[in-house]
Amino acid sequence: MAATVTPYNTEESKKAQVASMFDNIAHRYDFLNQLLSLGIHKGWRRKATQKLAALQPKKVLDVATGTGDFAIEINKQLKPEHITGVDISEGMLSHGRIKINEKGLAQKITLTHGDSENLPFAEASFDAVTVAFGVRNFETLDKGLSGMYRVLRQGGMLVVLEFSRPRKFPVKQLYSFYFLKMLPFIGKLFSKDARAYTYLPESVNAFPDGEQFLERMRKAGYTDVTCQSLTFGIASIYTGIKK
Numbered sequence: 001m002a003a004t005v006t007p008y009n010t011e012e013s014k015k016a017q018v019a020s021m022f023d024n025i026a027h028r029y030d031f032l033n034q035l036l037s038l039g040i041h042k043g044w045r046r047k048a049t050q051k052l053a054a055l056q057p058k059k060v061l062d063v064a065t066g067t068g069d070f071a072i073e074i075n076k077q078l079k080p081e082h083i084t085g086v087d088i089s090e091g092m093l094s095h096g097r098i099k100i101n102e103k104g105l106a107q108k109i110t111l112t113h114g115d116s117e118n119l120p121f122a123e124a125s126f127d128a129v130t131v132a133f134g135v136r137n138f139e140t141l142d143k144g145l146s147g148m149y150r151v152l153r154q155g156g157m158l159v160v161l162e163f164s165r166p167r168k169f170p171v172k173q174l175y176s177f178y179f180l181k182m183l184p185f186i187g188k189l190f191s192k193d194a195r196a197y198t199y200l201p202e203s204v205n206a207f208p209d210g211e212q213f214l215e216r217m218r219k220a221g222y223t224d225v226t227c228q229s230l231t232f233g234i235a236s237i238y239t240g241i242k243k
């Protein structure tokens with residue numbers, strides 16, 4: 001298993017470092033997401049949301065919700081009764097709350113402080129649980145996966161959207177150049193956090209993607225697990241069911 005990659009390589013827990021890092025970059029997060037992904041991230045969230053179309057969930061939990069973009073997309077496409085977004089970064093949540101209020105969605109989407117590894121909800125509280133670009137940042141992936149399993153109802157679905165590593169020439173080479181050279185440079189320039197955008201490729205590199213991630217999902221109890229590769233393997237959507 002790859003060594004734990006942390007944002008600042010300090011004595012603090014990975015969780016505390018991740019929360020500080022997202023607090024630091026929260027004011028630039030949406031802008032940099034758009035710039036660095038050239039807008040592609042929106043299409044990925046749209047596709048990930050479509051995985052829930054047949055289920056038509058009424059209650060959705062969006063874990064590692066950040067500034068709430070996945071929750072907003074889920075609301076737009078699926079119109080569930082309510083979406084709860086949880087995150088460990090107050091900075092990200094407060095930017096998300098402003099956005100949600102401005103869109104008039106405060107009754108539909110609630111953002112609250114919460115840790116994937118210790119979710120403050122009763123068993124079987126949600127029809128669907130979603131995570132976009134979050135699982136890679138969890139301190140203990142297996143604990144996060146089983147915590148999300150616990151709060152899903154029987155028949156409910158987990159949808160995970162996460163970066164993955166393209167394996168084929170020439171995308172692999174182009175991706176490495178962009179992710180390792182350009183992205184840290186642009187990220188540092190705009191976010192003023194020198195580590196945040198070098199941690200990003202490092203954490204993607206250390207993440208057990210593809211079949212390895214499906215195995216971790218099975219281990220946590222999910223069945224009928226699937227993986228769909230997006231944009232030449234730069235990102236993947238994983239789904240699993242609680243039977």
Ligand SMILES: C[S@@+](CC[C@H](N)C(=O)[O-])C[C@H]1O[C@@H](n2cnc3c(N)ncnc32)[C@H](O)[C@@H]1O
Pocket residue numbers: 015018019022063064065066067068069070086087088089092114115116117131132133134137138139
């Ligand atoms: C890259 S952002 C993704 C935000 C949002 N889901 C999106 O699609 O833009 C990752 C988020 O995961 C959150 N996070 C990391 N570990 C977490 C945990 N254990 N529990 C809840 N949130 C966590 C971070 O605070 C951060 O806001």
